[in-house]
Amino acid sequence: MKIQYKIVILFVILVLLFLAFGRALLKDKTYQPTEMVGKKVPNIILNDFNNKNKKISLVNLTNNNFVVINIWSSWCIPCKEENYFLLKIKKNSKINILGINYKDQHTNALKFLKDFGNPFNLIASDTLGEASIQLGAYGVPETFVVKNGIIVAKFLGPINEEITDTILNLSK
Amino acid sequence: MAGSIANFLLSVSLILSISLIFLLTIKINKKNFENLSVIYLCSDGIFYLLFISFILLVYSFIVSDFSNLVVYQNSHTTKPLFYKISGSWANHEGSMVLFILILSFYLFIFTKKKIDPELKCFTIIFQLILIFIFLVFLIFTSNPFTKILPTPVQGLGLNPILQDPLLAIHPPFLYFGYVGFSIVFSFVLAALMTKKLNSFWSREAHFFILLAWSFLTIGIGLGSFWAYYELGWGGYWFWDPVENASLMPWLAATALLHSNIVTQKKNLLYSWTALLSIFTFILSLLGTFLVRSGVLNSVHAFANDPFRGLYILITIFLIIFGSLTIFLLKNPSYQRKNNSFFFQKDNFILINNCFLIFFLSVVLVGTVYPIILNAINGESISIGPIYYNSIIKPFLFVFIFIMAYGPFLEWNKNSNNSFIKNLLILFIISLIFSLIFLFLLNNKNISLTLGILFSFYLFLTVIYDAFREKKLSINLSRILAHLGFATVIFAIFINGYFAKEINLSMKVGDKKQLENFLIEFKNTKSIKGPNYDQITANFLVTDGNKKVELTPSIRKYNQPAQFTSETSIKSNFINDYYFAINLSQFNDNKISLRFYYKPLMQCLWLGVILIACGGIFGLFKKKYENTI
Amino acid sequence: MFLKRIFLFLFLLFITKQVFADEELKIKIFKNVRCLVCQGQSIYESNSDFAIDLKNIISKKLSNGESEIQVYEFLISRYGEWIIFTPMWSWHTLILWIFPIFILICGGILVFRFNKVNK
Numbered sequence: 001m002k003i004q005y006k007i008v009i010l011f012v013i014l015v016l017l018f019l020a021f022g023r024a025l026l027k028d029k030t031y032q033p034t035e036m037v038g039k040k041v042p043n044i045i046l047n048d049f050n051n052k053n054k055k056i057s058l059v060n061l062t063n064n065n066f067v068v069i070n071i072w073s074s075w076c077i078p079c080k081e082e083n084y085f086l087l088k089i090k091k092n093s094k095i096n097i098l099g100i101n102y103k104d105q106h107t108n109a110l111k112f113l114k115d116f117g118n119p120f121n122l123i124a125s126d127t128l129g130e131a132s133i134q135l136g137a138y139g140v141p142e143t144f145v146v147k148n149g150i151i152v153a154k155f156l157g158p159i160n161e162e163i164t165d166t167i168l169n170l171s172k
Numbered sequence: 173m174a175g176s177i178a179n180f181l182l183s184v185s186l187i188l189s190i191s192l193i194f195l196l197t198i199k200i201n202k203k204n205f206e207n208l209s210v211i212y213l214c215s216d217g218i219f220y221l222l223f224i225s226f227i228l229l230v231y232s233f234i235v236s237d238f239s240n241l242v243v244y245q246n247s248h249t250t251k252p253l254f255y256k257i258s259g260s261w262a263n264h265e266g267s268m269v270l271f272i273l274i275l276s277f278y279l280f281i282f283t284k285k286k287i288d289p290e291l292k293c294f295t296i297i298f299q300l301i302l303i304f305i306f307l308v309f310l311i312f313t314s315n316p317f318t319k320i321l322p323t324p325v326q327g328l329g330l331n332p333i334l335q336d337p338l339l340a341i342h343p344p345f346l347y348f349g350y351v352g353f354s355i356v357f358s359f360v361l362a363a364l365m366t367k368k369l370n371s372f373w374s375r376e377a378h379f380f381i382l383l384a385w386s387f388l389t390i391g392i393g394l395g396s397f398w399a400y401y402e403l404g405w406g407g408y409w410f411w412d413p414v415e416n417a418s419l420m421p422w423l424a425a426t427a428l429l430h431s432n433i434v435t436q437k438k439n440l441l442y443s444w445t446a447l448l449s450i451f452t453f454i455l456s457l458l459g460t461f462l463v464r465s466g467v468l469n470s471v472h473a474f475a476n477d478p479f480r481g482l483y484i485l486i487t488i489f490l491i492i493f494g495s496l497t498i499f500l501l502k503n504p505s506y507q508r509k510n511n512s513f514f515f516q517k518d519n520f521i522l523i524n525n526c527f528l529i530f531f532l533s534v535v536l537v538g539t540v541y542p543i544i545l546n547a548i549n550g551e552s553i554s555i556g557p558i559y560y561n562s563i564i565k566p567f568l569f570v571f572i573f574i575m576a577y578g579p580f581l582e583w584n585k586n587s588n589n590s591f592i593k594n595l596l597i598l599f600i601i602s603l604i605f606s607l608i609f610l611f612l613l614n615n616k617n618i619s620l621t622l623g624i625l626f627s628f629y630l631f632l633t634v635i636y637d638a639f640r641e642k643k644l645s646i647n648l649s650r651i652l653a654h655l656g657f658a659t660v661i662f663a664i665f666i667n668g669y670f671a672k673e674i675n676l677s678m679k680v681g682d683k684k685q686l687e688n689f690l691i692e693f694k695n696t697k698s699i700k701g702p703n704y705d706q707i708t709a710n711f712l713v714t715d716g717n718k719k720v721e722l723t724p725s726i727r728k729y730n731q732p733a734q735f736t737s738e739t740s741i742k743s744n745f746i747n748d749y750y751f752a753i754n755l756s757q758f759n760d761n762k763i764s765l766r767f768y769y770k771p772l773m774q775c776l777w778l779g780v781i782l783i784a785c786g787g788i789f790g791l792f793k794k795k796y797e798n799t800i
Numbered sequence: 801m802f803l804k805r806i807f808l809f810l811f812l813l814f815i816t817k818q819v820f821a822d823e824e825l826k827i828k829i830f831k832n833v834r835c836l837v838c839q840g841q842s843i844y845e846s847n848s849d850f851a852i853d854l855k856n857i858i859s860k861k862l863s864n865g866e867s868e869i870q871v872y873e874f875l876i877s878r879y880g881e882w883i884i885f886t887p888m889w890s891w892h893t894l895i896l897w898i899f900p901i902f903i904l905i906c907g908g909i910l911v912f913r914f915n916k917v918n919k
Contacts, residue, residue: 006500011493018489024547025467025481031552031836033879103849129853136878138836138850405845514915522914526907533903537896545892553893554834556885563900673827755847
């Protein structure tokens with residue numbers, strides 16, 4: 001093989017590698033697992049936040065329904081700014097919002113709702129953090145949009161103006 | 173003040189390096205090699221300038237000059253002096269200054285060598301280009317002397333995990349290793365350009381390869397030792413991408429070291445040695461890129477802005493393309509005839525070179541492929557220890573077997589001497605030994621058996637090798653290094669299969685019998701350190717008739733306010749007893765702890781030291797041989 | 801999925817040591833699961849909320865009699881392959897095995913040619 005060809009091949013390989021590395025470099029490195037999107041809601045039974053004897057079944061709740069599931073906690077700072085948008089959703093539509101209170105003190109959570117407003121139609125407690133793992137979440141806040149028992153979208157971190165609009169569009 | 177002087181000095185050295193490059197290019201074009209002493213003086217000047225600016229940076233750290241952004245971000249007045257000094261290279265900007273300083277340091281020693289002027293000039297040009305590229309990077313993207321106004325009263329402090337004597341000296345050693353290959357790289361490109369890649373080149377390069385390789389060995393060893401006692405998870409090697417980044421140049425350099433010996437002795441393998449010289453440095457750069465650019469998710473991840481990464485990436489690819497093009501264009505394609513047989517030393521070195529490159533490719537693909545895959549189709553995969561262990565292990569045994577056999581062969585004839593016949597006896601001895609050993613320890617694992625068998629076999633052959641020569645000093649370098657390698661492998665296998673870890677939670681006064689250890693939590697003690705408060709827990713571990721006192725502790729650093737868990741390790745050469753406190757999970761006055769029983773850890777470190785000693789001895793041996 | 805399962809099974813067979821005690825199996829799994837919050841570490845080495853929850857769930861699953869593979873399958877179904885430190889068998893991970901072997905074969909050919917040329 002002629003040396004010129006070898007150099008060209010070398011050049012092409014390097015450019016391809018360069019593009020791959022460059023893209024990796026500029027990419028956001030936060031890992032967003034999307035495994036659960038498009039799947040059925042896992043069969044989880046949760047305790048009601050207000051009444052410990054009452055159980056909430058996610059499957060029953062979301063069956064033939066449009067539900068936004070929001071994982072929150074009073075100790076989570078981004079949850080506070082997110083609360084505003086959740087209230088907005090509640091105000092502008094008839095969407096059911098289920099709050100999952102993640103590893104929280106009951107009194108702190110009540111205070112949070114009193115201070116910032118309660119956007120949730122129903123609140124469940126996840127004191128051990130197991131339900132959020134079943135849902136494929138790994139932190140607070142995370143938001144799932146469920147349509148007829150199927151998870152159609154998932155948002156990591158606090159929801160904002162843009163995500164609010166997306167959710168409102170999904171509900172139509 | 174110090175900052176502006178240093179900034180000025182950096183700019184002067186930048187200008188000096190670019191003008192020297194021009195000057196040298198003109199000289200080479202005219203083939204006029206007179207008055208080189210001016211050039212040497214200037215290139216020494218670059219070293220001195222960079223050295224002074226480095227000292228100025230250290231000085232800013234010592235006097236806690238918070239008008240300097242880097243000092244503000246990484247230091248604090250209450251920090252002990254030692255960590256103020258080491259803090260100057262424990263951050264991105266400072267470490268880049270060190271990087272460039274070492275680049276110019278190697279140029280500094282290189283100019284002192286007596287070498288053909290044309291070859292020397294070319295080498296200096298290539299090295300200056302590297303210095304120039306990284307100086308631009310330093311000054312324009314990560315300037316260590318950036319000012320902040322108004323001057324803050326107090327600094328943000330250094331991450332407590334980096335406040336450790338070993339971590340203070342680990343990066344310089346690693347850099348002396350990594351960057352040391354730059355001069356080999358420049359030297360080989362110069363030799364290719366001037367068609368002077370010959371046994372003289374090989375002999376001169378050998379010194380630099382050995383020097384950098386020894387530093388790198390020590391650097392990796394220190395890093396591993398630091399991870400072992402500071403991170404507190406009982407492990408010494410995590411196959412973390414940053415660790416891999418330092419292992420890759422080491423593997424390439426080990427291959428280079430050996431192939432260069434063949435080149436020296438037999439005038440063979442020139443293109444292979446040249447290629448390895450280029451790749452060793454490229455892999456060092458890749459390591460720098462991986463660590464410094466923030467492309468990784470890693471324990472070590474240094475968060476950085478992507479444009480720094482992009483600059484390093486572009487320059488690395490230009491360096492790779494440039495050097496490989498020179499290699500392709502000027503590749504020495506001469507072949508020499510010689511009578512060769514299969515059972516000959518050079519052949520065995522070449523075979524093991526293949527294995528080293530194989531190990532290298534495993535580490536490379538495991539480190540880089542997830543990054544590339546994610547960039548191409550967004551899929552994320554993780555590659556952990558199990559992948560590396562399972563793919564490397566089977567080939568490691570063959571590698572060790574050949575490594576044990578090779579030194580007994582001759583350079584120029586089909587060897588069939590009495591030594592080789594004795595190797596079979598040694599092999600049988602080690603087989604019996606490993607079987608007895610495993611019988612006593614009651615373990616029937618095949619891979620453990622093989623690991624003990626081959627490492628012990630290597631051990632025996634190296635000892636035999638040492639005693640068959642009349643004069644030990646001739647091969648001492650090889651003997652030490654190979655002995656060290658056998659020790660390391662033996663320790664890794666024993667440690668991997670016999671280490672124990674126990675998780676427990678105890679309160680003061682508790683006594684627990686777990687497996688064969690009786691663990692007693694005696695009391696706690698509070699201590700005040702220079703910039704932290706510490707609570708120490710006292711434990712007494714009884715293992716058979718051995719009693720070991722262990723004192724793990726928790727520290728609360730004042731700036732940045734952060735908790736660290738300090739391990740306590742006691743060793744009696746054969747076993748390490750290791751205690752660490754879990755940072756969270758305190759309940760009912762109980763603390764939760766991890767207790768590790770790690771056999772032969774000391775042997776592992778001893779092995780690494782032996783390997784490095786082999787390299788260091790080799791540096792002196794060469795001089796000794798030359799004088800006689 | 802079936803292929804993956806077989807592969808995972810074979811892989812686990814060859815893993816460093818056979819695990820006897822439950823506690824050891826647990827530690828082995830913990831070390832093989834990535835803590836997504838701290839991203840570089842395994843959940844074994846992390847004390848974040850997420851890691852603690854995962855450790856609890858895995859312990860529960862193991863005491864319910866689920867096997868190591870079932871635990872991994874559960875985690876992958878929730879968080880994707882990234883969470884397991886051992887790469888799964890699929891077309892895009894094939895290169896992890898092929899590339900090194902390819903290099904080794906190339907090396908073998910070069911050694912062979914080196915011998916031939918010299919003779």
